[in-house]
Amino acid sequence: MNGAEQIGVLGGGRMGAGIAHAFLLAGAQVTVVERDAGAADAAAQRIGDSIRRSAERDPDLDSAEAASRLRVGVDVADLADASLVIEAVPEDRMLKHESLARVDAVLGGSAVLASNTSSISIDDLAAAVRDHSRFLGLHFFNPVPASALVEIVRGSATDAAVIDLARGWVASLRKTPIVVRDSPGFASSRLGVMLGLEAIRMLEEGVATAEDIDAAMTLGYRHPMGPLRTTDIVGLDVRLGIAEELARELGERFAPPALLRTMVAEGRLGRKSGEGFYNWNEER
Structure with a gap:
């Protein structure tokens, strides 16, 4: 440059x-x-x-x-x-x-x-x-x-x-x-948010722990980071806002899970607040 x-x-x-x-x-x-x-x-x-x-x-x-x-x-x-x-x-x-x-x-x-x-x-x-x-x-x-x-x-x-x-x-x-x-969620947000929302629903339903859900993607699919840890880094409030935007544009498949709304309301926003799906206080 x-x-x-x-x-x-x-x-x-x-x-x-x-x-x-x-x-x-x-x-x-x-x-x-x-x-x-x-x-x-x-x-x-x-x-x-x-x-x-x-x-x-x-x-x-x-x-x-x-x-x-x-x-x-x-x-x-x-x-x-x-x-x-x-x-x-x-x-x-x-x-x-x-x-x-x-x-x-x-x-x-x-x-x-x-x-x-x-x-x-x-x-x-x-x-x-x-x-x-x-x-x-x-x-x-x-x-x-x-x-x-x-x-x-x-x-x-x-x-x-x-x-x-x-x-x-x-x-x-x-x-x-x-x-x-130009289309709702472009390519990255549309795919990334869908994966993240489904991971939150799985956690909400007790399918597995956050660590094991993330390990399924990092070890099974070679993703560099699991969807729940990624959501913590992005910020749960940011991901909620994107999900709401996509739900308005693309329908109920992007509707935010109740767990996501609850965590945002409680101020558990991920890394920036010190707690989300993981505890980040030692890294702040």
Whole structure:
């Protein structure tokens, strides 16, 4: 990647910070915009810590130099010179519409705007921007630094040249792109959530323990991680939101199990809360 390339990220939570980290390690100039000063400070700390951990694993990585190419603020006008801006706010349709419209208002005509949504229709979100041809989905996976995949979601009006640009950006991160048509849940969320929901139903019905359900997939099918542990890492609240979206679009087969709703209501959200299907307190 050209070291002078300007990349913007709207939202500096776990996903936004991971996306910023990936582009910084690829050599880009990265600007992250958050909702307020407190959130911006937390995002800067999150990204800085992540870069330092990467440097511990890779002695050739200059963490100070990478961090010097990061700017974190609260003004969307700071994104005006970016060639690519990725929206990474929480998975809420109204919030995403509002956030995309704010960014779109300051971007130049040649910039590409992308959403990191994992389930909301790209054509739906495109209503918030002026040029639908330069808008697409770039669905990164959690944790971003360790994930090898980015799902490029092509809206009905997305220009083919923009898809080619997206492939290049993903390749520069040393990740593999797949291109999917805009459809409910795209490819990854639709398949991953279905497997996760069925695993939760099995646990709910007492078919097996969480550990044994996960072992069935890691040892029997060679999945790198079981569906319940994956749900803990993604966040039970995130998975619930995606399931509800898919149930509205695709029907009852994606209806969230009662156990998932109960655990979210009780605040057992997985790794980020310390407890989900597994206890994560020692790893926090």
